[in-house]
Amino acid sequence: MTSFKALRVRLSQGTQYITDLRKAVPSGFRGRPILGSGPCASDCEACRDACPTEAIRLYPVTIDLGRCVFCNACVEVCPEKKIVFTPDTMMGAAEREHLVVREGITEPARMKPSQSLSKIFGRSLKLRQVSAGGCNGCELELNALANVNFDLQRFGIEWVASPRHADALVLTGPLTRNMRDAVRLAWDAIPEPRFVVAVGACAISGGLYEGASGVDRDFLESVGPSLYVAGCPPHPLTFVNAILDFLGIG
């Protein structure tokens, strides 16, 4: 009887994994923005003023995905419909400045795989996640990577419990003062070679909490991230594709 019930669940489950994570586009997702190349209304600074994280600069217009929280406020105020958020999830970068979206450029910046890291971690990468002020949005999306849909393990990439078993530190949250010691301890416990991945606007730039009273970003100033994964929170596909590009997989 019990096995019959289990079979019913199995039948209802079907096949859930996304076969090609490289090509998957989540319909309806507010992802990578593109900027039209048409002129702005004269003296219009509405998008910059509406942005809660100072992600937008003017003359010419740029959007920094390391700060953007994808709230759509800029789109709502733009009289020229210059800003469009697309469902594209490709928002990983190895260089901080590659997160800046510029006018008239519709394709994401190509990431150059790291040759040295690719050789070591290309077939097996163990990640230790530490949240330091993360709101559980990034954490839930990172957890989702291990579910039946995204199945990150198919690439030999896995979450591990101990930093001693890890190759990289995946940071979420703006880095709180109260987590300063714990983040440093976790990093010190990871054997070399190792690197830091900053996930989400908070970790990359401080985001909505840049300069907030409980935030201390000294760690990231001394140990710069090797990989940036943008979003608020980043879609699991953003993370997968960033890691695969970084290590030159697939």
Place this chain on the structure above:
Amino acid sequence: MSTSVIVHRMNVCDIPTHNPNAWRDDLTKRFRDGHRILTLFGRRDHDRVLITAVLQAQDRSIVLSRSTVTPEFGYHELTSEFPALHCFERELHEQTGVRIAAHAWLKPIRYEGKTQSAMNEYPFYKIEGKEVHEVAVGPVHAGVIEPGSFRFMCLGEQVHHLEIQLGYQHRGVERRLLEREPTRLTPLVETIAGDTSIAHAWAYCSTLESVSDCELDIEVEAARAIALELERVAMHLAGLSGLAADVGFLQGATTYGRLRTTAINTTMRLCGSRFGRGALRPGGVAMRLPPDLLNEVRGNLNLLRRDLPIINECFLASQTVQHRLRSVGVLTEAQAAELGLVGMAARASGIPIDARQEVKSGAYKVLPIPVAIIRDGDCWGRARLRIAEMDASLLWLSTILALYPNWDCPRKRIGSLAPNQIAFALVEGWRGEVIHCLETGATGEVVHYKVQDPSFRNWMGLAIAVRGNEISDFPICNKSFDLSYCGNDL
């Protein structure tokens, strides 16, 4: 004012304000009469501290009571007679420095401000004797979760006491809320606790709409409630998936996990974010429901209603699940009431509080949602409660969508905020009551913004529930309460 959540607004001049002793007597009398504490907070007002208490009477009406105290004199504690106040008095002391005489345990809630550097020095309780030992866990845990520190004091394998230390996630939310333009706080509010963004955003919007006299159409109320119930379903699925994984019932872990994907992707179709970011905005919603999307949403709800019962039946009949969850992490009704637990943890211990039942207008009045109550108070009860709540929410969602399929209401403009007002909003999020309280000054400027996540009140429930349990059952107990770290730490 008509709204689907509990909102109470009044002129600050009309709030009864007492001297400290009379205020204390007033509260004591009210609590003895069966009033329930909703929130209690203070702020510095020149060299004095202004304390505001918000209570709910047995007839569900809201009562405010205020006092102005001198920080050095303070007042005599209330926690020993009314333990539900323990977290409020600890927070009040931490945030304002007011003396709370004879309070037994003024441990900081979140080590904010001056106490931040002192976090490592704070002494945990100690246990001494034969066969006793202590286990320290955290702040970094063996999973992809937020940080918090747990100190177990054990007799053999049994937990004698658990002391929880939080604050690692403290970002400075409340101060930041005052540093920004009050009508443009939604993105920030959505990250107070990112797994219950809709509830926090709704509470924020309601306080703002209340002090600016902005009335919403029922279609907007329905759209907000739909987002809130989708969030409830998604997070209950996430919780059950985690619980199933923790007891080694892997079919439950994977199936609840993929059904959660369907739920959050439905939210994404409506607003562009799997967590409902950007769904609610002051004066309305930024969600769209064109006819083709309506069909897709209905299809997803039908899928959930078809597939969920199959895995629920399997989960509930599994001996592994029953063996691991039954009689583990028990919190009796008396304990839950005494500690002032709220939300699903309270309802799983037999306490019938659910704000969705108490509203006098709006979406939950047009179409009431049945409240689920379970009396067991154990992990099994909390798991079954979540299953019951999902069933109720899914049925409710299907019906309300048929009633209000058209959300194309233009967003209303938030005008200037009325001066000298206090606006209190309470939203029944998936964990429990999310409370925001906003006070304006003489020119309509925001002088205080208080945020309260249900986790703030429920953490002590977890500490008490694990007493007498095997330490190895802690992960299950923790997951069954499913509390927020950042929601507590702010």
